[in-house]
Amino acid sequence: MSNSLVQPVAAPLRRGAMLIRGLRRLGLGFALVVVAILLATATGESSIALDTVLKTLANQLLGTTYELDAIDRGIIWEYRLSRAIVAASCGAALAVCGLILQSLLRNVLVDPYILGISAGASAGAVAVAIAGMGAGVLSMSAGAFLGAVLSFALVVGLARMTGQIILAGIAGAQLFHALSSLMITKSANAEAARGIMFWMLGNLSGVRWDDVALAVPVAVGGVLVAGLYTRALDAFTFGSQSAAALGIAVTRVKVLLIALTALMTAVMVSMVGSIGFVGLVIPHAARYLVGVRHAVLLPASAVMGAVFLVLSDILSRVVVPGQVLPIGVVTALIGAPAFALILIRGARTP
Template sequence: MSHAVIGPNWAARIGVAAIALAAFIFAVALAVSVGEMTIPLPIAFRALGNGLFDLGLPVSAIQQGVIFDYRLSRAVMAALCGGALAISGAILQALLRNPLAEPYILGVSAGASTGAVCVMILGFGGATLGLSGGAFLGAVAALAVVALLATGAGGASDRVILAGVAGSQLFNAATATIVTTLASAEQARGVMFWLLGNFGGVRWPDLWVATPVALIGFVVCMINAKALDAFAFGADAAQSLGVAVTRVRLVLLATTALLTATMVAIVGTIGFVGLVIPHAARFLVGPGHARLLPACLVIGAIFMILADILSRILVPQQILPIGIVTALFGAPAFAVILYRARRPA
């Protein structure tokens, strides 16, 4: 009787969700156990149980403090960042109908970096605008530049990628000019390290900004999941199916800019996550966005947590910028995707 009520499809979905949740919890536990002070996994699980559910399990005060005051906030931020960037990549790939589209390659991350640097070094907007606000304006400006360049090139999908590369170089040059000419030596060191991606400075107050942005962005994208499926057949076909093409594009592009800008403002520029994760998710769950977007959220979160762990253990007694680690995986994946996406002569 219960099997007839639940159905085989729902039973399978519940099983997949349980596996994904278990993998996520294990990744978080692994992340909080790795560091200068190694904490065994059983103790990490007990500390998480104490902090989340007040279980009263035996854990030293130092270990409990290290996990909850420093490492857990870092792991949660990595999960939010990975999920947000993966969703952004899936949205851009659907809207542009190009498997190579993602915030880093299209210059959105570079524009967000320029906007954030303008706030940090030039003081634009001050406390009123804030780092996230400056990054958002920079991301929107980058999208506008890419759209302008792509329109001038005829709007073809492959030309959009070229326009994104050009826009990315433009904003990277602007950022480098501001840092090298106007920043102090201390500011320049901090900004250059931040630009490569870093979770080291993340604390709980940062999550009060990142969490609602990531969750609201995910909900907005899920609401438009069917419209994104329609975009697979082109804008004209989507419009004939009743999709408000212009409105959906504006809403989703703004959402992508907000997600990317928020994460860049907090942890810096991290590339290739929005490129690799959507393709991995499609391989596992198919192209339908009602399944693809949740898969991107979970897989992106786990991938970024594991990448952060690798950044702490690849080089002894040194923490690598997270952008270097993601590039180690993303650059070969980019080459494979580019090879598979090539068109016959």
């Protein structure tokens, strides 16, 4: 049979096979996230049987009438489940934000935390919640978004003058952390100051279903929008000139993706505070597992980020009996050594 007859048949078969593989991977990723959420819902200071968790979900979602202890039902539905879903959404969003920034800036050592975007978002949220800026017009998420954009603009401007994006990010982060501390000191009483400082370290204790209604659409929508630009992200890893040569509208795509990153970071920070190292470490782990093509790398990063932050939240609740650690402390304890390994590996690479 001639090649002219084989090729028209082979191409659709290859596309079909790729689609099936993609759907299988998405299904596996979704299943991993669901398992992590169920585990987080069953685990805590008081363990609850998985059977009880499933019966509670059936009662709430399917209208079944299993007889359950009211306290267990309240812990599962009103506290742990919403917390786990927000943790998964936050982890997926931060991991994707880190991947986008690393691709756009061609630097594998950047993420929203390193570049000061998280610090800017925290300062914006504090300005609205504690200092009363915005005159009641701005929400915490809107204030966080403005702070994130301002911080990133400052870091980019400083990086252009110095040529050091990492050092510029550290300087920007320290500046906005200092501004947050100043506003808290001047505007909050002692009790409110303790609460906001705990929140700034990453705190999921206060999230409820209202937060789920915001976190899930932002995370899912952000990942889907970023997924439309996987080809552009592949091109940007070779530089802006290479992207332009491939027909990518460089300026427009950069502005859109950076705005998307700022928005996702701001929304998550406004709910759970500043959580570091997720956007830095998870894309590296995903590259190691699935390669560098963003069509696969982006959903893999989202799934791994979601699972990582849910498991980190579990650790934050069980590692110290009778006490809940800020989740940012847990991610730092895991992420800082991983960051050091990345630096060492980079230094040894010729």
